[in-house]
Amino acid sequence: MNADTAAWEQHSAARVVPPVEPRKLAKVPFVELADGRLQGVVSSGSDAARVYVSSITASTYGFSCSTNNNRPCGGLSGYYTCKHLQALADEAVRQYGLDRVARYLRVEVGEGENLIDRMKGRREPAPAAVVFSRFLRHLAYLELPETVEPLPEMHWFPSSSAGVR
Amino acid sequence: MLGVQLAALVGTPAGVEEALGLADGLDDALVHGLGRLGEQRAAALAALAGALEGSPLGRPVSEATGKLAAGSVADEQIAALAGARAAVFGAVHDALLARLDAALGRERAAWEEPAGTGGGDVPANLLSGCRSWLNELAIAGWRGVDHDLVSASDQTLEAVLAEPRLRRLGVLLDGLAAELRASCPVATMDRLPVRRWADLWARGVLLAQPGLPGGGAPETVSGRLLPLGVDVHEHGTAVQIEVHGVLESSGGTRLVRTGVAAPKVDTIVGPAVWQLLGGHPVLMAALAERRSVTVQDLPLSAGHLRWDDARATLAEAADPFATARLMLAGSVAPAVPPLERHPVRISEPVLVEGHTVNGTTWSLDGHEIEVDVERLPSCGPLTPALVAASTSCIGLLRWDGGRWRLQPLAVQATVKKKPVEAHTGDWALGPTDPKVVKAVAKSGDVVTVLRERAGRLLRK
Numbered sequence: 245m246n247a248d249t250a251a252w253e254q255h256s257a258a259r260v261v262p263p264v265e266p267r268k269l270a271k272v273p274f275v276e277l278a279d280g281r282l283q284g285v286v287s288s289g290s291d292a293a294r295v296y297v298s299s300i301t302a303s304t305y306g307f308s309c310s311t312n313n314n315r316p317c318g319g320l321s322g323y324y325t326c327k328h329l330q331a332l333a334d335e336a337v338r339q340y341g342l343d344r345v346a347r348y349l350r351v352e353v354g355e356g357e358n359l360i361d362r363m364k365g366r367r368e369p370a371p372a373a374v375v376f377s378r379f380l381r382h383l384a385y386l387e388l389p390e391t392v393e394p395l396p397e398m399h400w401f402p403s404s405s406a407g408v409r
Numbered sequence: 410m411l412g413v414q415l416a417a418l419v420g421t422p423a424g425v426e427e428a429l430g431l432a433d434g435l436d437d438a439l440v441h442g443l444g445r446l447g448e449q450r451a452a453a454l455a456a457l458a459g460a461l462e463g464s465p466l467g468r469p470v471s472e473a474t475g476k477l478a479a480g481s482v483a484d485e486q487i488a489a490l491a492g493a494r495a496a497v498f499g500a501v502h503d504a505l506l507a508r509l510d511a512a513l514g515r516e517r518a519a520w521e522e523p524a525g526t527g528g529g530d531v532p533a534n535l536l537s538g539c540r541s542w543l544n545e546l547a548i549a550g551w552r553g554v555d556h557d558l559v560s561a562s563d564q565t566l567e568a569v570l571a572e573p574r575l576r577r578l579g580v581l582l583d584g585l586a587a588e589l590r591a592s593c594p595v596a597t598m599d600r601l602p603v604r605r606w607a608d609l610w611a612r613g614v615l616l617a618q619p620g621l622p623g624g625g626a627p628e629t630v631s632g633r634l635l636p637l638g639v640d641v642h643e644h645g646t647a648v649q650i651e652v653h654g655v656l657e658s659s660g661g662t663r664l665v666r667t668g669v670a671a672p673k674v675d676t677i678v679g680p681a682v683w684q685l686l687g688g689h690p691v692l693m694a695a696l697a698e699r700r701s702v703t704v705q706d707l708p709l710s711a712g713h714l715r716w717d718d719a720r721a722t723l724a725e726a727a728d729p730f731a732t733a734r735l736m737l738a739g740s741v742a743p744a745v746p747p748l749e750r751h752p753v754r755i756s757e758p759v760l761v762e763g764h765t766v767n768g769t770t771w772s773l774d775g776h777e778i779e780v781d782v783e784r785l786p787s788c789g790p791l792t793p794a795l796v797a798a799s800t801s802c803i804g805l806l807r808w809d810g811g812r813w814r815l816q817p818l819a820v821q822a823t824v825k826k827k828p829v830e831a832h833t834g835d836w837a838l839g840p841t842d843p844k845v846v847k848a849v850a851k852s853g854d855v856v857t858v859l860r861e862r863a864g865r866l867l868r869k
Contacts, residue, residue, distance in 0.1 A: 269853065395647070
């Protein structure tokens with residue numbers, strides 16, 4: 245092991261997941277790249293109590309959008325995405341950067357091109373209830389108590405200057 | 410810190426590279442999975458077992474590697490492997506810290522085994538749930554990790570995170586699961602964080618064992634805490650601030666750490682994380698206003714002061730640079746608890762002055778050290794430019810990837826011929842730089858937005 249060139253593989257504090265960029269959360273409170281999909285929760289434009297669960301599958305680009313009670317989104321048709329999916333894609337790019345989202349969905353996006361326009365998929369069923377429960381689980385973190393007991397394992401997770409500012 | 414002290418750090422202590430090489434054998438086996446070891450990897454595990462011969466771990470580890478080679482993977486073998494790896498890294502930690510202490514002339518208290526027994530009852534089903542997920546990971550190997558294997562941890566992790574006594578395990582495994590999730594399918598990754606994931610896995614296995622030793626009865630201390638700086642740790646769903654400081658009490662002048670950790674979500678980043686720690690106004694004010702704190706009857710255990718805002722009162726201003734100049738050399742450092750001994754935990758506060766800057770390489774009397782500017786937290790005012798303009802720096806010495814680096818916590822710098830000073834904790838009560846206030850306002854108050862949603866949706 246040469247001290248100057250020890251490989252990234254041999255670093256304990258190697259960075260694997262870059263921190264996300266800050267963004268407004270009111271319209272799209274939850275976005276994630278998980279289970280082979282870009283998925284998230286989009287607030288309804290008209291009804292504060294309603295949210296839509298939207299998702300796009302990697303590789304096939306099959307898309308889905310419905311309310312959390314599984315009513316299909318009215319803006320969706322066979323090959324056309326709705327404004328919720330558009331908002332989901334826009335916020336995902338804001339949060340993760342275009343590269344990371346495009347890589348995850350396995351889509352090539354050229355300069356000046358819009359992510360969602362590059363994905364010619366069609367409507368397909370997706371587990372909205374699962375995504376919604378993941379959103380609830382996400383929110384539940386904010387209800388967990390703080391702790392004053394030391395968490396020495398957090399030394400593996402240094403804060404970073406990347407991403408923000 | 411002096412040039413000669415830096416010079417004394419050069420070179421890796423004897424045996425460290427060989428020890429890490431043995432661990433690399435296990436780490437490589439974890440890449441491909443213990444489910445199909447093959448001769449070569451089985452031999453690497455046997456070599457690791459051989460190195461522990463004569464120690465209390467010798468026999469269990471050698472039995473375990475034998476069974477693994479024969480294709481049997483169970484809790485017992487996994488625990489033995491994780492223990493073997495922890496012993497190796499513990500020894501590396503000790504060698505590095507001893508080298509560092511010798512270089513700095515730092516006096517360190519000896520470890521005293523706490524009296525008393527285990528850390529109390531924790532739900533056994535949660536621990537076994539974690540172990541079975543970690544076993545599955547080890548059998549599949551990192552290359553075999555897919556969405557289903559990552560999601561298999563969801564339910565267990567949710568329950569573990571809700572159990573305050575298992576917070577260490579929960580926060581660790583949640584961080585690992587998030588990295589695996591982001592890397593799925595791992596088989597298609599160009600390169601893997603081999604040592605890192607093995608580190609996290611092995612510590613997870615140990616923390617998931619029943620009957621882990623508790624901390625014993627802490628000492629109770631009263632006195633004055635003079636903060637030196639704040640180290641910030643963060644992953645998608647947790648943030649921890651670790652405050653390094655000097656404690657003056659009847660027990661002498663000691664280096665201590667204290668801090669707070671809070672759960673969060675990935676979209677809470679930058680200065681917004683301080684909002685999550687607002688339940689500790691005295692500590693936050695001490696950081697933001699650079700003041701000392703008078704503490705009354707706080708538990709101190711292995712150098713960690715268990716913070717309680719109700720037993721702390723803000724005292725007079727205390728410039729951390731003055732504290733570092735006057736008190737760092739005479740303060741006694743604490744012993745590190747055995748289960749925490751891993752090189753990644755080494756983070757020793759030092760003061761560097763009179764250095765010359767060449768990019769991220771600083772030199773002191775001709776001796777060089779790298780500065781880790783990637784570790785400047787986004788929740789504070791330190792920037793690579795400020796660090797490069799520094800004339801004095803309080804930082805933490807860390808060791809990773811075979812070398813020492815300096816992680817800045819505070820700098821005094823000259824910018825446009827004017828002296829400026831910045832500390833990672835400056836924004837503990839909110840950002841003070843108008844430009845940053847504006848930038849943060851652009852994304853709105855994310856913590857409030859999410860808490861409002863949580864209130865509405867989770868208690869319906």
